[in-house]
Amino acid sequence: MKAAVFRNEDGDEEEEEEEEVCNVFDGGEVESKRNNETKNLKGFFTSLLLMEEHEKQDQEARNAASRREMSDFQSNYRKRARTMSDYYSDLNDYYADAEESEDINLKKSRVSRAVASVAVAASEIEAESSEITGSGSVRGTGSGQQRRLWVKDRSRAWWEECSRLDYPEEDFKKAFRMSKSTFELICDELNSAVAKEDTALRNAIPVRQRVAVCIWRLATGEPLRLVSKKFGLGISTCHKLVLEVCKAIKDVLMPKYLQWPDDESLRNIRERFESISGIPNVVGSMYTTHIPIIAPKISVAAYFNKRHTERNQKTSYSITIQAVVNPKGVFTDLCIGWPGSMPDDQVLEKSLLYQRANNGGLLKGMWVAGGPGHPLLDWVLVPYTQQNLTWTQHAFNEKMSEVQRVAKEAFGRLKGRWACLQKRTEVKLQDLPTVLGACCVLHNICEMREEKMDPELMVEVIDDEVLPENALRSVNAMKARDTISHNLLHHGLAGTSFL
Secondary structure, rough: OOOOOOOOOOOOOOOOHHHHHHHHHHHHHHHEEEEEEEEHHHHHHHEEEEEEEEEEEHHHHHHHHHHHHHHHHHHHHHHHHHHHHHHHHHHHHHHHHHHOOOOOHHHHHHHHHHHHHHHHHHHHHHHHHOOOOOOOOEEOOOOOOOOOOOOOOOOOOHHHHHHHHOOOOHHHHHHHHHOOHHHHHHHHHHHHOOOOOOOOOOOOOHHHHHHHHHHHEEEEEOHHHHHHHOOOOOOHHHHHHHHHHHHHHHHHHHHHHHOOOHHHHHHHHHHHHHHHOOOEEEEEEEEEEEEEEOOOOOOOHHEEEEHHHHOOOOOOEEEEEEEEEEEOOOOEEEEEEEEEEHHHHHHHHHOOHHHHHHHHHHOOOEEEEEOOOOOOOEEEEOOOOOOOOHHHHHHHHHHHHHHHHHHHHHHHHHHHHHHHHHOOOOOOOOOOOHHHHHHHHHHHHHHHHOOOOOOHOOOOOOOOOOOOOOOOOOOHHHHHHHHHHHHHOOOOOOOOOOO
């Protein structure tokens, strides 16, 4: 920089230059300060950004660690819950076994072992919970061994024995109420409906074992705990299998094995019933029976069976099965599930058969033989129920009882073959019609294949029939019944046992 020099009158030249140089140095110092301040601000903001970035990374790391800890905790909690559930199930099984056993010492030892098992399980769970660290990881034991879940070892020896090809036919039939060939037929028919695929966790239960669990349960009526022991499966699994197979039987087999006869079959049925009783145009024997149930939680009064209660001197609850039976004892029509307090005539009025016969002309010119609890209709033929019957009326009632015997014996075989129908079952009320329908379909399969039943299993069916309030509902039916009665007596078809 070049400084201007001015001379004053006194000859002083350097004063102005010195002043200019000072100004120059002062400006440089200010600019330097500004640069330093800018650098300091940039460093400060950079530090703030770095601190925020580090804090963000630390927060993400803490969140990830927290998620891992929560995941490990939930996993361990589920393992402990399953373990404890298995041990409690084991405890219940041991208690149930101890109650049924006659050996007092065996009772005590089993119960003590079960209690000890639960105590060990509790201690293991407590130890396992204490191993969860702050980061959510689980520390290993001193020996380096990993703890595994306890699984109950159930024996399948009985079912494996029954599955052998050389297993005796009589023993198999005694257990399942049917021959091996009929059992295999049912398994083949249900294969697509009940088969399951293997998973990564376990192998699927075979179709034959699924069907066997259901049929053995229906045949014996034994509690699910014993079914579980026989087949080596859990109690809840057995319950689920019974309902699944019964539903498959109802959906797959009922349309095939339980249906109303076609015209050709009806012609054969009429001829067979006429040969039995002498009564023409009878295409079915109708009967209504009661199945005992545990008192429901709702609508208790509707299911209360007053007649059974009075006869057995024990409070009884039931639901009804109304069926039409052909001469071979095969069910051709069913109405299941109406409450036990309803009389037979009301159950009939609720049935689909009643709607089809009254509105659709299903039974025009034909009879379904009913009992004293049914009303006399254009298509329902019933015995005389008034007092002081004539010989003709006695003869007719005798022949009607022979037709009714066909239905009663069919129900006797149904209840004898499937013992679950003889006792109150723990099946829920909403699932019971499915189970009862499955029993009726299996009954039909056995009857069609002429499966012989042990006479000792036969059950005498006793259902107290109540006369309907309006028993005579058709004048034409009254005239037709009188004509049939007259023909039976005067054509020598009535017999003389009524005398």
